[in-house]
Amino acid sequence: xxxxxxxxxxxxxxxxxxxxxxxxxxxxxxxxxxxxxxxxxxxxxxxxxxxxxxxxxxxxxxxxxxxxxxxxxxxxxxxxxxxxxxxxxxxxxxxxxxxxxxxxxxxxxxxxxxxxxxxxxxxxxxxxxxxxxxxxxxxxxxxxxxxxxxxxxxxxxxxxxxxxxxxxxxxxxxxxxxxxxxxxxxxxxxxxxxxxxxxxxxxxxxxxxxxxxxxxxxxxxxxxxxxxxxxxxxxxxxxxxxxxxxxxxxxxxxxxxxxxxxxxxxxxxxx
Amino acid sequence: xxxxxxxxxxxxxxxxxxxxxxxxxxxxxxxxxxxxxxxxxxxxxxxxxxxxxxxxxxxxxxxxxxxxxxxxxxxxxxxxxxxxxxxxxxxxxxxxxxxxxxxxxxxxxxxxxxxxxxxxxxxxxxxxxxxxxxxxxxxxxxxxxxxxxxxxxxxxxxxxxxxxxxxxxxxxxxxxxxxxxxxxxxxxxxxxxxxxxxxxxxxxxxxxxxxxxxxxxxxxxxxxxxxxxxxxxxxxxxxxxxxxxxxxxxxxxxxxxxxxxxxxxxxxxxxxxxxxxxxxxxxxxxxx
Numbered sequence: 001x002x003x004x005x006x007x008x009x010x011x012x013x014x015x016x017x018x019x020x021x022x023x024x025x026x027x028x029x030x031x032x033x034x035x036x037x038x039x040x041x042x043x044x045x046x047x048x049x050x051x052x053x054x055x056x057x058x059x060x061x062x063x064x065x066x067x068x069x070x071x072x073x074x075x076x077x078x079x080x081x082x083x084x085x086x087x088x089x090x091x092x093x094x095x096x097x098x099x100x101x102x103x104x105x106x107x108x109x110x111x112x113x114x115x116x117x118x119x120x121x122x123x124x125x126x127x128x129x130x131x132x133x134x135x136x137x138x139x140x141x142x143x144x145x146x147x148x149x150x151x152x153x154x155x156x157x158x159x160x161x162x163x164x165x166x167x168x169x170x171x172x173x174x175x176x177x178x179x180x181x182x183x184x185x186x187x188x189x190x191x192x193x194x195x196x197x198x199x200x201x202x203x204x205x206x207x208x209x210x211x212x213x214x215x216x217x218x219x220x221x222x223x224x225x226x227x228x229x230x231x232x233x234x235x236x237x238x239x240x241x242x243x244x245x246x247x248x249x250x251x252x253x254x255x256x257x258x259x260x261x262x263x264x265x266x267x268x269x270x271x
Numbered sequence: 272x273x274x275x276x277x278x279x280x281x282x283x284x285x286x287x288x289x290x291x292x293x294x295x296x297x298x299x300x301x302x303x304x305x306x307x308x309x310x311x312x313x314x315x316x317x318x319x320x321x322x323x324x325x326x327x328x329x330x331x332x333x334x335x336x337x338x339x340x341x342x343x344x345x346x347x348x349x350x351x352x353x354x355x356x357x358x359x360x361x362x363x364x365x366x367x368x369x370x371x372x373x374x375x376x377x378x379x380x381x382x383x384x385x386x387x388x389x390x391x392x393x394x395x396x397x398x399x400x401x402x403x404x405x406x407x408x409x410x411x412x413x414x415x416x417x418x419x420x421x422x423x424x425x426x427x428x429x430x431x432x433x434x435x436x437x438x439x440x441x442x443x444x445x446x447x448x449x450x451x452x453x454x455x456x457x458x459x460x461x462x463x464x465x466x467x468x469x470x471x472x473x474x475x476x477x478x479x480x481x482x483x484x485x486x487x488x489x490x491x492x493x494x495x496x497x498x499x500x501x502x503x504x505x506x507x508x509x510x511x512x513x514x515x516x517x518x519x520x521x522x523x524x525x526x527x528x529x530x531x532x533x534x535x536x537x538x539x540x541x542x543x544x545x546x547x548x549x550x551x552x553x554x555x556x557x558x559x
Binding site for chain 2: 064065066082090091092094096098100101102103111112114115116143145163
């Protein structure tokens, strides 16, 4: 596995997220996450990859502050999770678009700024910019029900980007979309990451998606949820659709698949 | 269609609107029929009624002919209308109070499980006890007849609004709730921008039910109160007319009651469409 960390010098910044000895046990007794240690630096694109039940979404929700760890320490941007600048520096994209059906596309994207107390007028430029970023500038007046699945997801991404976050958390955002739409949105996310100097944590169960997007793949295993591999990937800053057909991509996919395979030994596949 | 055009250019030019025209015309026809057909059916039924009464020479104290009911409605109009106004006031006021009480308590229920657990039994008791059974007691304890009637009608209309508001507020999407948490929304923002819009479809459904129930509650309470008091509503007029064997006036008052019910139904349906029409599945017209 080639590790050209030096080639990404502008990308490698200070530690932005630190998890040390993080455990999470749910009320029903399930150990969702066992002793997770993870340091993510500014500008990284990290995929949490694993089968269902491996704790990848749990880890993401703890980083966002939506879930508290049972024990262990997490810091995000130097704060406890969810305690940073009010709703400013961290954004979350859910598996579903999670749009308010009663509000227009514009109002959905405006929501984070509205909650921060910005008037419509003050926010207008920022909302329009976010909508342009995902190519939906013309759809500000539409309602979510009038949009396709991929467009709804793009609105969701625009809403996440409107606060100009430093950290973007994505929880299997494209799992429910068709392949063509997913490829398109993969490229959109890569472009956003490159242009805005974001840090992205991307939860997925697709090897191909994680390899295509990430500068680093964290492979997790279930029962109990834990990290089993932490793999840096070759330079992610220059990838485009062509990359999917290169031998390098295939080789990396094979390596990551093998790593993932190793986690499945003790999993009964009869569910 | 008999547009016999030979020129292919105009043919092509006309073909687009011509193919759309029949669809539009069919839609217009459908709309006309939707109003026309019920009217014709209703008139036919009234005609048959009139005919049967006259043909069989049924005395008007058994079944009055529609024409006699119309005449009674005209001659007794002023006094019946003042009774109708009384019932309208009673119904709308009780509905208004039911909305205020139901929404307020429903919100409290949605925000606090403890309060809900403690107070819900009372709400259920109020709901399941037939209002006819409680009305005599209320009439004894409350001096003002109008206030007593108001309480009876309120009890009936209150429950659907309460339970639907509570369920509606709780039905807000969980991911959206998380989103509001992430962006540090205040309690007030969460209520205003998330919980209330989520509850609206439920509330509108409850309003449609409660509107009808408020009228039923008002009529039942009036029946129990009987003809006591100077200001009496339509129900007491029906009762009074039945004592005096004035069947045509009973029918006339009955007609006004059902017209009132229809008006409430139309108003709440219209409101529901106006509020939810642009986004909620229940009110969206689908193409094809």
